[in-house]
Amino acid sequence: MFRIRSFIMPAILAFILLAGSLIILFITQPSPEKAIKVTAVIKAIANDQEFWEVIKTGMRAAANEFGITLDIQGPWVESDVDGQIRITENILKNDPPTALILAAADYIRLAPLVEQAVSQGIRVIAMDSGVASSRLVTFVTTNNIEGGEKVAAEMLRILEPGRKLAIINHVQGTTTAMEREEGARKVLAQDGRYPLLGVWFTENFEENAYAITVNLLKEYPDLGGILAMNEFSTLGTARALQDQGHAGKVRLVGFDSSLTEIQLIEQGVIAATVIQKPFNMGYLAVRAARDAAANRPLPPFIDTGSVLITADNLYEPENQKLLFPFVD
Structure with a gap:
């Protein structure tokens, strides 16, 4: 009987210590990245423009890496400014995200929606195209x-x-x-x-x-x-x-x-x-949204860069990586 107790008591103590440690770890650990919901409203959702397809690939790669819930929306064509406005209005009304990435199809007409989003506590990141608002967290784009x-x-x-x-x-x-x-x-x-x-x-x-x-x-x-x-x-x-x-x-x-x-x-x-560098643009926009949601400091402008391609430098290894940005 004494030998049984000598085993049971240490086991009970070890279980209590383990349970207590798990509770403390659960309480003190940071909120998971997947709690961050990011919605991106781009200029065109149609898959016939490779620029936006590569941007979407970069965005999804970042979302997967950081465990972020990502939704990408937009009108069918870039010239449908009214459509982009309606989509953004609907998002803000019915399904507001933690952060909004906006590639504005019109510099002036999308500005009121940025103001509305910020008033709702949404962090707004401009991507590709600017918008007439001083309340953006940052602007991720080519110069x-x-x-x-x-x-x-x-x-x-x-x-x-x-x-x-x-x-x-x-x-x-x-x-x-x-x-x-x-x-x-x-x-x-x-x-x-x-x-x-x-x-x-x-x-x-x-x-x-x-x-x-x-x-x-x-x-x-x-x-x-x-x-x-x-x-x-x-x-x-x-x-x-x-x-x-x-x-x-x-x-x-x-x-x-x-x-x-x-x-x-x-x-x-x-x-x-x-x-x-559209892959970089999409990736960095989602990373900026993550940082903005965590109140991390961001520069007002993130330049994703551009390169002149000619027949003379087309096959250089670094340019091939930019031209064909595959994701493993």
């Missing part, structure tokens, strides 16, 4: 003015002085369009040798870029080059130059890095393209 400068500087490098230029941009009113145009105009004005015919907007439809280019070729037979400011603008322009027999004659410098754009660089239709 688009610098990107526009790179497009124009490359055009000036490859095109003889005096040739006429046109800018084909995407959605009027978005900061990406405004800032890329600003950067390009700055470089052209500083040089002063290349007449700029104007700026045309596609509303982010490839077919519109195609039609604009065909009309430009008819109206300006001495057109020297086109600066296209996003993926669809670049693709539509390139296809029109091919179909009209002007590929390589009218120089094209574009933006973004879809597989088709890469092939067109190899074929000499596109002279160069400025690529963003």
